[in-house]
Amino acid sequence: MKVGILGSGAVARALGSGFHARGHEVVFGTxxxxxxxxxxxxxxxxxxxxxxxxxxxxxxxxxxxxGSAAAEALRGADAGRTLAGTTVIDxxxxxxxxxxVGGVLGYFTGPNxxxxxxxxxxxxxxxxxxxxxxVGNQAMVDPAFEGGPPTMFVxxxxxxxxxxxxxxxxxxxxxxxxxxxxxxxxxxxxxxVLWCLPGxxxxxxxxxxxxxxxxx
Numbered sequence: 001m002k003v004g005i006l007g008s009g010a011v012a013r014a015l016g017s018g019f020h021a022r023g024h025e026v027v028f029g030t031x032x033x034x035x036x037x038x039x040x041x042x043x044x045x046x047x048x049x050x051x052x053x054x055x056x057x058x059x060x061x062x063x064x065x066x067g068s069a070a071a072e073a074l075r076g077a078d079a080g081r082t083l084a085g086t087t088v089i090d091x092x093x094x095x096x097x098x099x100x101v102g103g104v105l106g107y108f109t110g111p112n113x114x115x116x117x118x119x120x121x122x123x124x125x126x127x128x129x130x131x132x133x134x135v136g137n138q139a140m141v142d143p144a145f146e147g148g149p150p151t152m153f154v155x156x157x158x159x160x161x162x163x164x165x166x167x168x169x170x171x172x173x174x175x176x177x178x179x180x181x182x183x184x185x186x187x188x189x190x191x192x193v194l195w196c197l198p199g200x201x202x203x204x205x206x207x208x209x210x211x212x213x214x215x216x
Contacts, residue, residue: 001019001024001025001059001060002024002025002027002057002058002059002060003016003019003024003025003026003027003058003059003060003061003062004027004028004029004054004055004056004057004058004060004061004062005019005026005027005028005029005054005058005061005062005064006028006029006030006051006054006055006061006062006063006064006065006073006074006077007028007029007030007062007063007064007065007073008028008030008032008033008035008036008048009035009064009065009066010137011064011091011132011137011140012028012062012064012065013036013039013137014137014138014140014141015062015064015089015091015132015137015140015141016028016039016043016046017039017043017141018140018141018142018172020043020045020046021141022171025045025057026043026045026046026047027046027047027048027049027053027054027057027058028046028047028048028049028054029048029049029050029051029052029053029054029055029073029077030048030049030050030051030054031050031051031076033048033049036048051073051076051077052076052077052078052082054077055077055078055079055082055083055086056082058086059086060086060087060089060164060168061083061086061087061088061089062088062089062091063088063089063090063091063092063119063128064091064092065092066092066095067092067093067094067095067108067115068094068095068096068097068108070090070092070115070119071118071119071122074119074122074123074126079123079125079126080123080125080126083123083125083126084125084126085125085127086126086127087127087129087158087160087161087164087165088126088127088128088129089129089131089132089165089168090115090116090119090128090129090130090131090133091131091132091133092115092116092133093107093115093133093189093192094107094108094109094114094115094189095107095108095192096108100196100200102201103196103197103200103201104193104197105192105193105196105200107189107190107193109189111186112186113186114182114183114185114186114188114189115185115189116128116130116155116156116182116185116189117182117183117185117186120157120182127156127157127158127160127161128156128157128161128182129154129155129156129158129161129162129164129165130153130154130155130156130182130184130185130188130189131152131154131165131168131169132152133188133189133191133192134152134153134188134191134192134195134208134209135150135152135195135208135209136195136199136205138205139206139208140172141172141173142172142173143172143173143174143208145207145208145210147210148210149173149174149175149210150174150175150208150209150210151174151175151176151177151208151209151210151211152169152174152175152176152177153177153179153184153188153191153209153211154166154169154176154177154178154179154188155178155179155180155181155182155183155184155185155188156181156182157181157182162178166178175210175211177211191209195207195208195209
């Protein structure tokens with residue numbers, strides 16, 4: 001599969017490594033290709049390009065930039081054209097550029113909206129699926145926890161796109177829970193705040209979420 005990744009940070013590189021290890025053709029879209037020199041040297045066949053080229057390359061695309069830069073990155077990729085009908089894994093969170101308070105991150109969205117909803121409204125042609133936003137980059141691929149495979153909560157308006165992303169999550173070692181349409185991102189995006197609390201307060205980043213059910 002051809003995979004386009006918009007971004008060049010830790011999340012982009014971690015997911016890029018996961019796709020590359022499974023034989024997919026990875027192209028990063030970035031305004032600063034030099035950030036990827038080490039990754040590209042270690043992963044033959046991967047390459048860096050402009051945002052629009054990477055978006056157009058991808059049969060599946062990953063949005064892995066700061067939340068505050070997400071809309072700008074999609075505009076730079078000409079998403080209305082290059083990503084029309086394409087499944088885009090939205091890993092972003094609307095983290096504000098302010099210090100945490102008591103270990104709690106601030107968000108630039110309100111309680112009755114989400115960043116993903118803003119993106120879906122601006123780019124209605126794109127098949128967004130929220131995923132990979134509620135765990136650290138070190139555990140995004142092949143997570144290993146004592147309790148078994150952790151749970152990734154996903155949402156989006158397109159059932160086929162969610163099925164496609166569930167296939168990726170299965171391959172990457174996750175259980176998937178489909179929480180419904182795009183509005184569910186209002187609940188999924190704040191999971192990042194909860195996930196970060198043990199890290200920001202106690203330096204513990206070695207955890208993930210798991211949905212458990214009562215015994216039948």
